[in-house]
Amino acid sequence: MVRTDTIFALSSGSLPAGVAVIRVSGPMTEAALHALCGGVPSPRVATLMVIRDLDGEELDRGLVLSFKGPASFTGEDCAELQVHGGRAIVAAILEALGNIDGLRHAEAGEFARRAFENGKMDLVEAEGLAELVQAETAGQRRLAKYLADGHLSRRYQEWMQRLSQARALIEAELDFSDEGDIPGSVSDRVWNQLSALASEMEAALCDHTAEIVRDGYRVAIAGPPNAGKSSLLNTLAKRDVAIVTDIAGTTRDVLSVDLDLDGAKVVLFDTAGLRETEDPVERIGIARARATIEDADLVLCLSEAGSMDMGDEIATSISGRDIVGVITKTDLVSGSDYTDGKVSISTVTGEGIDSLLKQISERALKATRGAEFVTPLLIRHRNHVVAALGDLRDALDSPGAALELRAEALRSCSAELGYLTGRMTPDALLGLIFSQFCVGK
Ligand SMILES: Nc1nc2c(ncn2[C@@H]2O[C@H](COP(=O)(O)OP(=O)(O)OP(=O)(O)O)[C@@H](O)[C@H]2O)c(=O)[nH]1
Numbered sequence: 405m406v407r408t409d410t411i412f413a414l415s416s417g418s419l420p421a422g423v424a425v426i427r428v429s430g431p432m433t434e435a436a437l438h439a440l441c442g443g444v445p446s447p448r449v450a451t452l453m454v455i456r457d458l459d460g461e462e463l464d465r466g467l468v469l470s471f472k473g474p475a476s477f478t479g480e481d482c483a484e485l486q487v488h489g490g491r492a493i494v495a496a497i498l499e500a501l502g503n504i505d506g507l508r509h510a511e512a513g514e515f516a517r518r519a520f521e522n523g524k525m526d527l528v529e530a531e532g533l534a535e536l537v538q539a540e541t542a543g544q545r546r547l548a549k550y551l552a553d554g555h556l557s558r559r560y561q562e563w564m565q566r567l568s569q570a571r572a573l574i575e576a577e578l579d580f581s582d583e584g585d586i587p588g589s590v591s592d593r594v595w596n597q598l599s600a601l602a603s604e605m606e607a608a609l610c611d612h613t614a615e616i617v618r619d620g621y622r623v624a625i626a627g628p629p630n631a632g633k634s635s636l637l638n639t640l641a642k643r644d645v646a647i648v649t650d651i652a653g654t655t656r657d658v659l660s661v662d663l664d665l666d667g668a669k670v671v672l673f674d675t676a677g678l679r680e681t682e683d684p685v686e687r688i689g690i691a692r693a694r695a696t697i698e699d700a701d702l703v704l705c706l707s708e709a710g711s712m713d714m715g716d717e718i719a720t721s722i723s724g725r726d727i728v729g730v731i732t733k734t735d736l737v738s739g740s741d742y743t744d745g746k747v748s749i750s751t752v753t754g755e756g757i758d759s760l761l762k763q764i765s766e767r768a769l770k771a772t773r774g775a776e777f778v779t780p781l782l783i784r785h786r787n788h789v790v791a792a793l794g795d796l797r798d799a800l801d802s803p804g805a806a807l808e809l810r811a812e813a814l815r816s817c818s819a820e821l822g823y824l825t826g827r828m829t830p831d832a833l834l835g836l837i838f839s840q841f842c843v844g845k
């Protein structure tokens with residue numbers, strides 16, 4: 405497909421800013437530089453130039469960089485104008501670019517899509533780039549870099565390679581057996597290798613480390629009504645997120661707050677107090693609380709200092725999850741209680757809050773340790789791997805079936821793996837993926 409249009413967009417962040425970067429890509433890039441800057445700077449040499457509109461009015465003076473395709477981000481001729489980041493300046497330059505025939509404003513992700521289509525990166529790397537731009541915590545940044553640098557692509561390609569080798573042998577046997585030359589079956593060795601591949605794919609699907617890094621380590625605050633759950637959420641969020649009253653059963657909806665604890669994204673959930681109740685609204689809240697607890701990576705089990713049950717009953721009902729026991733409102737009791745390994749806190753005096761935070765962040769970091777070395781499956785990847793694995797299992801689990809059928813299942817497995825890196829991804833799906841990028845990326 406030959407591209408005729410040249411695209412441009414503001415690639416830097418919101419205005420006003422000290423410097424704004426406007427990016428141009430496509431066959432008309434040099435013509436655009438001639439029109440606006442009166443010439444084209446030597447490739448890759450930052451050159452101070454006057455930028456004018458098509459009527460010759462000076463708009464700004466800035467550093468202009470040009471890149472000759474294919475040695476550029478998109479693989480096409482590209483240019484970057486580094487100008488003063490004023491709204492009116494940028495608007496005027498974008499307007500001048502738009503007035504040149506053959507130039508139009510870029511759509512979201514269009515630069516990255518061109519880079520993908522020109523073989524500069526595969527789909528997984530492009531996704532990594534989008535994640536990198538959006539990364540908020542250090543953990544997310546590392547993970548995105550792992551994607552963008554192609555580590556994950558290489559792993560998928562290696563799967564594909566192993567599958568292709570096995571398929572070549574199987575297809576060869578199919579061809580030859582047509583002629584009746586080679587009797588017997590494909591050696592067990594080939595099927596054993598495919599079985600090992602299936603196990604590896606299964607292991608990748610079971611590892612949720614990368615999801616935790618990306619979407620956050622989920623911490624549910626649970627306990628009986630009035631234990632101080634919402635007060636704790638507000639204290640940890642350092643703002644008034646949840647309603648706090650002395651009425652038991654205040655919280656109904658699940659509220660969440662994102663925290664960055666030592667570079668790990670942690671999502672805290674405040675939930676309705678757990679108790680038997682006839683109130684239909686509260687019952688819905690409690691059902692939601694239970695679902696949140698079920699989904700959490702860690703449950704903070706709160707109980708009020710001096711209360712009878714100390715939260716143990718609730719802790720037992722949610723056993724099987726990672727739990728930290730928390731005794732609240734320690735400012736109301738005198739002397740040191742028997743705490744049985746629980747963290748004692750007061751949201752009034754601040755006692756124990758730091759140590760609770762430390763407990764959470766240690767667990768979050770432990771849960772995500774080594775995330776850069778595992779297969780971080782984005783949801784899109786997960787869907788393809790699940791489908792590919794299904795096909796592979798179909799082929800493996802039917803040793804009695806005709807070889808043609810087993811080969812067909814492997815063919816479909818190969819197609820799924822092809823979608824992963826984008827080599828065989830349908831156009832519509834590509835459009836959807838790239839449209840989630842920012843404009844100018
Ligand atoms: N003295 C003292 N009071 C607290 C502390 N934490 C919470 N409280 C009070 O305890 C009451 C209940 O607090 P909430 O945070 O609403 O408790 P909750 O667990 O969210 O309650 P529900 O949403 O109804 O389940 C409020 O009156 C708070 O002001 C604390 O550390 N010390």
Ligand SMILES: [K+]
Binds near residue numbers: 629649653
């Ligand atoms: K309350």
Ligand SMILES: [Mg+2]
Binds near residue numbers: 647
């Ligand atoms: Mg509450």
